[in-house]
Amino acid sequence: MAKKTVASLQKGEGRTYSKVIKVVKSAKTGAYTFQEQMVPNDAVKDVLK
Numbered sequence: 949m950a951k952k953t954v955a956s957l958q959k960g961e962g963r964t965y966s967k968v969i970k971v972v973k974s975a976k977t978g979a980y981t982f983q984e985q986m987v988p989n990d991a992v993k994d995v996l997k
Contacts, residue, residue: 964989965987967984968986
């Protein structure tokens with residue numbers, strides 16, 4: 949039987965970072981690649997600009 953008390957022990961605001969995945973086209977080959985970054989939640993919009 950699972951314990952339900954584990955979820956009640958968590959404190960704080962939760963996740964403060966988000967994973968941002970951008971698609972970038974290579975100028976050399978023309979192929980698309982993915983760039984992954986861990987970014988604070990406040991800076992997500994700035995990274996995607």
